[in-house]
Amino acid sequence: MTEPAPKLDAIVLSGTHLDRRKLVSGLNKAFLPLGPQACLDYILEALSRARRVGRVFVVGPEEELRRRIPPERWGHRIVPEAGRMLDNAWKAFRAAEESAPDPASPERPDRPYLFLTSDIPLVVPEAIDDFVDRCFAREAEIGEMVDFFPGVADEIALAPFYPRPPRRGIRRPYMETKCRRLRLANIYMARPRRIKNLEILQQGFSARKLTEWKSVMRLIGAFLANPGGIRGACHVASFQAVTVLDRARMTWLSVLVKKTLHLPVIERSASMMLGCRFAAVVTPYGGLSLDIDDESDYEIIRENLVSWREHQRTLLPEPALSPDGPEPGEEAAGRACGPAPSPTAPASPKSDS
Secondary structure: OOOOOOOEEEEEEOOOOOOHHHOEOOEOHHHOEEOOEEHHHHHHHHHHHOOOEEEEEEEEOHHHHHHHOOHHHHOOEEEEOOOOHHHHHHHHHHHHHHOOOOOOOOOHHHOOEEEEEOOOOOOOHHHHHHHHHHHHHHHHHHOOOOOEEEEEEEHHHHHHHOOEOOEOOOOOOOEEOOOOEEEEEEEEEEOHHHOOOHHHHHHHHHOOOOOOHHHHHHHHHHHHOOOOHHHHHHHHHHHHHHHHHHHOOOHHHHHHHHOOOOHHHHHHHHHHHHOOOEOOEEEOOHHHHOOOOOHHHHHHHHHHHHHHHHHHHOOOOOOOOOOOOOOOOHHHHHHHOOOOOOOOOOOOOOOOO
């Protein structure tokens, strides 16, 4: 009989962006009002109700967090921010690790933690539990310990949030892989002490949206300075090439480039660069990928908050499978590239004021 997945300590990244121009409505995104609560409240509420989550640590501006979202509201612990996203994540992880009931346990380096950002108000408990279950299922499938699981959502999960006149919606760019269109979600399961090259993570997070060529070139430069970096840089360049070719309507050439972007190959390259085992987990909960990037996102999510959250709550998760299907054999890859079912659209939004 399979043992149930353990409860994980969760870390919510709520740091104030160092560039004031990145704030939304002049606020840290964690404190943006959405209906009756702040954005961060929705994340903490979901974590408090998730069966796979134990303690919750929030890293951000300490005084503002205590004033706006006091710890007694959701039972979370506050960790003062340290600067960059990676620095904040590491500081909160250390706080969780050092306050664990068994800090001297020999299993300490192998203990997994859950990481989320504070700007994903569509997160629901079901999405969190499903993600943790999929991580452990993927680990069992691989047959060895995995050190870093980034969540990714595919177009099936995100299509329900596209604009559907007269309702406004959000359509984001994707990473085009051989068989699926994917977008990074804002949830991760990681064993931080087993990741040897943490700085690559910071570089990846800083340029993860790949919407500006300056960011792309900076990321390629960072990759080239690391083991496996040539392959990683080639992947980044290929992602950008597909985008350019699609815009130029050079579909046949775009398809050829996509064939080089097979997810298991990308995972192996990432594992080499990070110095740990890396494996992506596809979540059917697209709301985990819809973070608030700017004023437009904020207004659209606020308009659709009630119906979109209800859509996420009632979503039936698919079985936990590997992202690209079974790796060996072209037949399996062909099945993974087959036509996808039509997504269910959320109902028309209700007022949340």
